[in-house]
Amino acid sequence: GQNIxxxxxxxxxxxxxxxxxxxxxxxxxxxxxWYQQHAGEAPTFxxxxxxxxxxxxxxxxxxxxxxxxxxxxxxxxxxMKDSASYLCASMDSNYQLIxxxxxxxxxxx
Amino acid sequence: NAGVTQTPKFRVLxxxxxxxxxxxxxxxxxxxxxxxxxxxxGLRLIxxxxxEGTTAKGEVPDGYNVSRxxxxxxxxxxxxxxxxxxxxxxxxSRGLAGEVDIQYFGAGTRLSVL
Numbered sequence: 544g545q546n547i548x549x550x551x552x553x554x555x556x557x558x559x560x561x562x563x564x565x566x567x568x569x570x571x572x573x574x575x576x577w578y579q580q581h582a583g584e585a586p587t588f589x590x591x592x593x594x595x596x597x598x599x600x601x602x603x604x605x606x607x608x609x610x611x612x613x614x615x616x617x618x619x620x621x622x623m624k625d626s627a628s629y630l631c632a633s634m635d636s637n638y639q640l641i642x643x644x645x646x647x648x649x650x651x652x
Numbered sequence: 653n654a655g656v657t658q659t660p661k662f663r664v665l666x667x668x669x670x671x672x673x674x675x676x677x678x679x680x681x682x683x684x685x686x687x688x689x690x691x692x693x694g695l696r697l698i699x700x701x702x703x704e705g706t707t708a709k710g711e712v713p714d715g716y717n718v719s720r721x722x723x724x725x726x727x728x729x730x731x732x733x734x735x736x737x738x739x740x741x742x743x744x745s746r747g748l749a750g751e752v753d754i755q756y757f758g759a760g761t762r763l764s765v766l
Contacts, residue, residue: 547694585656585742585757586695588749630694639710640755642694 545569547643549631554649555621563616563629563646571636575607575614578630580645586630590616618648626650654678658743658758665733665765673728673761675743683746684726685710685755686718688739695742701726733765 555561574593578586592607628645687695697710701720744755
C-alpha cells in the first residue's frame with residue numbers, strides 16, 4: 544500500500560533550527576513535495592525534490608534519500624510566523640500526490 | 653491574478669440535502685483536483701480532471717459527483733449529504749512553475765452536515 548509517515552506535532556523555540564522528517568512508500572516515485580499550511584488556510588508549495596540530496600531555499604531546506612524512502616524539511620532561524628502545519632507528499636507513478644497527515648509545528652518565544 | 657477561487661467558504665447542510673461546490677482557476681491549467689481534509693489524516697483525493705470534459709475517480713469518490721464543462725471551472729456535487737461528509741474541501745489546479753509541476757490550492761470550503 545501507499546503510506547506517508549511524519550510526526551504529528553513538534554515544538555521549537557524562536558530563532559532555533561527544526562527538522563521535520565517524512566518517510567514514504569508509494570507505487571512509483573516522481574518526486575517529494577513539502578507544503579506549508581497555516582491554520583484555516585490553503586496549503587502552499589514550499590519545496591520539491593526528485594534527486595537525492597539537499598535543496599536550499601533561504602531559511603528552508605529539503606533533503607531526499609530515495610533509497611531510504613526518506614525526506615526532511617529543515618527550517619532555520621525560526622520565526623513565529625513559521626507556526627503552521629507542514630505537509631509531506633509523494634508523487635506516485637500516476638503523478639498523483641499521496642499526502643501525509645501533516646506535522647503541526649509550534650514555535651515558542 | 654486570483655489563482656484558485658472556491659465558493660462558498662462555509663456551508664451547513666442537513667442530512668439528505670444537496671449542494672454544489674464551485675472551483676475556478678485563472679491559470680489556464682489542464683489538471684484540477686478535489687480533496688477533502690479531515691483531522692489526523694492527509695489530504696484525500698475525491699475526483700480529478702485532466703482537461704475540459706474529462707473527470708476521473710480518486711481515492712474517496714463515493715457520495716460525490718463532479719463536472720468540468722469549462723476548462724477554468726471544476727464543480728463538486730453532493731447529491732444527498734451525510735454527516736460523514738463533514739470536512740474541509742480543497743480544490744487545486746496543477747501547473748508548471750519553472751521545471752516543477754505544482755498544485756495550487758483554493759482557500760477551502762468548510763462543510764458541516766448535521
